[in-house]
Amino acid sequence: MIVDVSAEVLENVRLSPEFNVLSLAAPAVARLTRPGQFVMVRVRPGLDPLLRRPFSVFEILRDDAGQPRGISLLNKIAGVGTGWLYRAEPGTRVDVLGPLGQPFAPVDPPAEAWMVAGGVGLAPFATLAEALALRGTSMTLFYGARTAEALYRTDLFERLGARLSLSTDDGSRGAHGRITGPLEQALDALDGRPVTIYACGPTPMMRAVSALAAHRDAPVFVSLEPVMGCGMGGCYSCVVRVQAGERGRFVRSCLEGPVFDASTLVWEALPAGH
């Protein structure tokens, strides 16, 4: 089921000049959301901007009795819409349509789950980590960012029992360099243990993860972030190429994704990303 709610902004925690976590009163959406699903957000009334913006559901917010009362978004300023959501004050409202898209399938023990996040690509993993924790699946968050300050909300994942493997471009926290470094080392140390990898971040990163894992026969599921006009399968704007026949074919990532088995994608046809 898909709902559209006019959600009050409950809280806006600015993590940096670029990132914030926006809490929204949207119990109906919160109740329905499965790990890795997204919502389409109309950032303000009126016709400018016209279209909604897609956002992963970051956290499911719960009241003291554990009942879903809303969702949060991990928002990174990219332009006008994300700029509004960065500045949104508590009390204002945004329209939230969802939940949408194919969720992650959380893997069961004894397989391990590795989540590989680059920057704002952390967003879909909080819901996945919750689901994994419920199943008792052992999990690791590989998380890379530019600097130590840009590694956000690792506490959420630690609380759910995830191991952390961090990296920063400047070496200020964790490994120095891209997150694919620690990932490759971990893969080399696997020693036959089964692992399922989930990745979200810049396209080149996801592609690299996919290549690394393919060598080791580890399944990889990526969450893509193409431009989306509707999120409902109506417009055919969000297509990505999947393997089929000689040339492959375009499928709508709002319906058949945003989560894809990395091995089914035609990576060359994916926009390099934003």
Next chain:
Amino acid sequence: MIVDVSAEVLENVRLSPEFNVLSLAAPAVARLTRPGQFVMVRVRPGLDPLLRRPFSVFEILRDDAGQPRGISLLNKIAGVGTGWLYRAEPGTRVDVLGPLGQPFAPVDPPAEAWMVAGGVGLAPFATLAEALALRGTSMTLFYGARTAEALYRTDLFERLGARLSLSTDDGSRGAHGRITGPLEQALDALDGRPVTIYACGPTPMMRAVSALAAHRDAPVFVSLEPVMGCGMGGCYSCVVRVQAGERGRFVRSCLEGPVFDASTLVWEALPAGH
């Protein structure tokens, strides 16, 4: 001189479900404004709504030292722009361009000044009353509204020494009926005293005032409120017909008005008003 300032909303006093007084930090505009002038307000960023909206400067706000620190607007909800200004929270900003247009010429003693206001037509008279008070001109505010509750801020005028003559459509305060009733009685009781009349309100009211006064040779200045696209003389949207030759001619009310000598207007050509 005309300035454009991004003015912070200092205070928003909602007088009724329809009317509010919005205080704006715009010292540069406040310093320059003369009685009855207006400003063009961009109610929010973005392209919807696209155009600015014209508003009379209601009060000149002053700090404790008497220095102009801003202006207020008397706003009545008419549509999308005025709706935004009704809801605007302190701390948000609106762009204010002005001051614009021909001001009222405040009359000197021994002539009396009568201000005739219908509804939101009260707006341009607070600045006029200030100027009249400075000159020591004796003044009366004729002010009509639907009900007693819709007669706003009469305190402002009393404080400046104006006599009040009120009317309400339902008789809940002042005379019962239109404000033209008390006005006509006052005109009949003039007994040769010189009076200058200033009127602002619905077009039929201003026209009636103009007709009443013409019989008694009292000059009438009206402040018109046509649709205005630019407020600067650029677009020719705001024209009203003034007498000239056989058919009259269109003049721009943002430049040659909004204040007009009522006897120069071709009333038949004026839109009946909103």
Next chain:
Amino acid sequence: MRDLTVQIGSLRLTNPLIAASGCFGYGVEYAGAIDLSTLGGVAVKGLFLAERDGHAPPRIVETPAGMLNAIGLQGIGVHRFVAERLPELRRLGATVFVNICGSTIDEYCEVARVLSDAEGVAALELNISCPNIKEGGLQFGCSLTGTHDVVSAVRKVTSLPIIPKLTPNVTDVASFARASEEAGADAVSLVNTFLAMAIDVETRRPKLTNVLGGLSGPAIRPIAVRMVWECAQAVKLPVIGMGGIATTDDVVEFMLAGATAVQVGTANFVDPFIWTRLLSGLDTYLERHDIGRAADLVGALDLGHPEPA
């Protein structure tokens, strides 16, 4: 509820609201958001005879109060549509308008034949106005003889109502409505999108892979209303109006200008629940104005010397 039915040729619609082609997938995608049988109609995505890949992304770009698209008519082809989607649409009770395309007149006719033989198609909308593809589309839609030829050829092969969809990218759209009428169309629909482009000033490249795209959304509404008005005066055929409809007032505006029914495209992207709001809004409007039937709005624009407003 007032009487919202309207008549398009032999076709009676329960109300004037039709989902616009290309903006509603194959209809089935929206079954979760709206009961398709409550719509006047569902115009499905443009179909060629064969499957089509469409253009490489990026395929859309947002513009002030509008958007550009260059989807390139990705589609499953008419045969798969009939086999895989139509049964579901019938089951859901949708009144199905199939938007048909062709690179040649023969292809239009072949697609029309296949659909005429299928069960559950209410009408054919002839897409002679897609600005985003090289073959077909504008090649017919921008030429009066091209328009006439396609329409009369399709007329010969089907008894379904045929509705040429006109492009706004012409000097005199009413002449295309007339050409359609003469060629035997049952109605015309307009507007398709305006040929447009957008450039990324940082990369100095077109924002769309296809360079050009079609502008839709509220931005174009005033032009679309004018064109619908012109066509409604030029022909006796019913006119289906569209272009930027997002509110009940917009629906009424198009009907007053002469549209018997309307389509909603871009606004459905922003709000897939728009349909119930528009339906109840229309009902409220009719009630407030004490108008018995939605059909009474059609062409009811009052041009009498406007009383100084």
Next chain:
Amino acid sequence: MRDLTVQIGSLRLTNPLIAASGCFGYGVEYAGAIDLSTLGGVAVKGLFLAERDGHAPPRIVETPAGMLNAIGLQGIGVHRFVAERLPELRRLGATVFVNICGSTIDEYCEVARVLSDAEGVAALELNISCPNIKEGGLQFGCSLTGTHDVVSAVRKVTSLPIIPKLTPNVTDVASFARASEEAGADAVSLVNTFLAMAIDVETRRPKLTNVLGGLSGPAIRPIAVRMVWECAQAVKLPVIGMGGIATTDDVVEFMLAGATAVQVGTANFVDPFIWTRLLSGLDTYLERHDIGRAADLVGALDLGHPEPA
């Protein structure tokens, strides 16, 4: 400051920013907001030979990201303009583009003659594209021979640069640019407004007294950019682009599409101080991209297979 100068035929502009006709009064109205000599040019309100009353209000209506206008070319006529406004414009150092209108070819020529004899006119913009008046305007602008005839007639009576202003209300705007080039124009400017309408659904009357009006503003920008791009490829003449420009990026977008200079109309209503912002924005853009001259932007759209963006 980078080199912002651009060349329109024999005319060198200090920068590519021109105030659009009908959106800047006679220029003098804005002298308090902007030093007119800092603009590339000022296109004054369209002038006929005689004074004109224009249409009865309401003359404008706001639309999504745009506006309709039906001013009806109210104006003081060319003689009063020369006597009463031109001297002031000269004093202010403005580069004056006079937008000229006519009900007949003779009237265009007569207006052109009067202006050629006057001091301080930099160029004539031939308004053959006003959608709001019955005589003149579109009657010439929507016909290739009409366009050719007006331009060549005016060409004979003036040595001032002449710039036909093209209407977007045609199927193939590039052919009108070509007709202008053949007839001896020095440049073309486009777009004028799109013929459009809006209806008040409460009164069921047109919102404009004139019923029809011209759509301008950001809403139309993507169509205008496409048309400028088409014209720039079709002719060797410089193209002056406009339609919805409101930001520096918009200016650059038009220049990349092929405009040598641009005009800003509707956005000036919203922000009369826009000019200094656009000028410094353009300078910053050139600096950031390490481009020496604004003129280097003209037509620099990169169509090379767009790298997957």
